Amino acid sequence: MRLFSRASVGGRKILITGAARGIGAALARQLHAGGARVALLGLEPELLAEVAADCGDAPWRYCDIADPAQVDRVIATLVDELGGLDAVVANAGVARQLPLIGGDPQVMEETLAVNVLGVYYTLRAAGPHIGHAEGYALIICSLAAAVHLPLAGAYSASKAAAEALGNTVRAEIRHTGARVGIAYFAELDTDMTARGFDTAAARAILGRDTVSGVAPLGPAIDGLERAIARRRRRTVSPWWVAMALPLRPLVQRLVDYSLRRGVAHAMEIARVEQPPCTTDQPPRPHRTRRPT
Template structure:
């Protein structure tokens, strides 16, 4: 049963990145159930194949979104198998805590490679297919890109970058009739929340694993479906995120004041704590150091 009135997603051709689990998998299942044709890409073939079966044997491909040539090839193939694209949901991302001083720089490099460059490569590849009057790109940013917490610097920087890509793309493709939306989610009940930031270091700062408490995934998926149906500029979940967004500076000051204690201890823990990336990534060569 639809929870909203207005344009439906039935008949839309939707490409979803990061579709093996979490937001991507749940969104694919719901859009398929409501009549959309979905195509899936991600890094976990067994999980992708399972989601694809639940979506009427939807087309899917393994894809490292940090590899621009692979993204170009896979998006072209999936668009062809769907018979075109109406929507791309740039959802794939990773998260891992990082102490900016003394932490492992590879965490920052990997996070930016997936969350920023991967989104850029996805939009670059899918853009020609969605640049039509019914086209829509939805870019998954985060409340973390707006209000920044200790140990989340890599993730926050990446999600702020993703937001900037979305606003820029909106202006660049407006003349085609296509629209662009940016999603801002708080801490949802996904692996990204539990694995990426549900750590001993985070608990040392907050007294628990999250700032606002883990919100259920269902309302976020409903809100995302509404955004796709109506090609909305913005989607949030939980609802209160919409109240925070216009007051970013004030929200940051509140967070700064609230998190004065426990940060030094948390940084010491974070520098040695073995916190995994939310999804294991392909091994990429480290950038070569320039000679002095």
């Protein structure tokens, strides 16, 4: 049985979804620098190839995380190329503004397809490979799982569901020796955050471009590396997120109260505004809805 240092990722074999940019790309590069062997999947081949080159020509594959057949096939291939798997990081995600009443249901469907089903398919495919005494799964979640903002209903619902998946699979694989962690982040300096509130509707509610201010990405990536090295149950960034999580009901009441004035006008704007899909991977192709 291999025994890794609790303070190092050196020697670990780690698979990262949504690795073409943002959190996924930064984490891959840092893990490689720390001596880990990484495998990458995502939707942007050129960017993935660049990240892979920076990670010692790491194996990578194009993969639509919301397609279970692709996820099964790609993860099996990458695990084979790594020669096993010690950790999987379910990072791929999308976000887009959505007024729940009068908004486009396609936004909700696409968000849940990537952020919930994509996490489930990843855990389902990687689970058998990490079911050992040094195995670990890390789900990149958000403070949005605990505190819910107007226009972020699709994203919040998806992250709350991803949190539930993580808590559930933790109990289901504990007997194998594997562990599961969840990362709770506020607004970090990534492409997703840079565009996430860049809408007239969001500014009508907030009176500014972000909720809590954009935090640097570096400390979050450091936290993820430590979480993987020590197989931690939870990691947060910025630090104050750790204080907000146990106070969810109170924080939610404060948010509801502080944002109440601009919501009605913002809803009117949001129903006609066409915001970009904010993501750490490009928008997925439109899927024709099946008849019911």
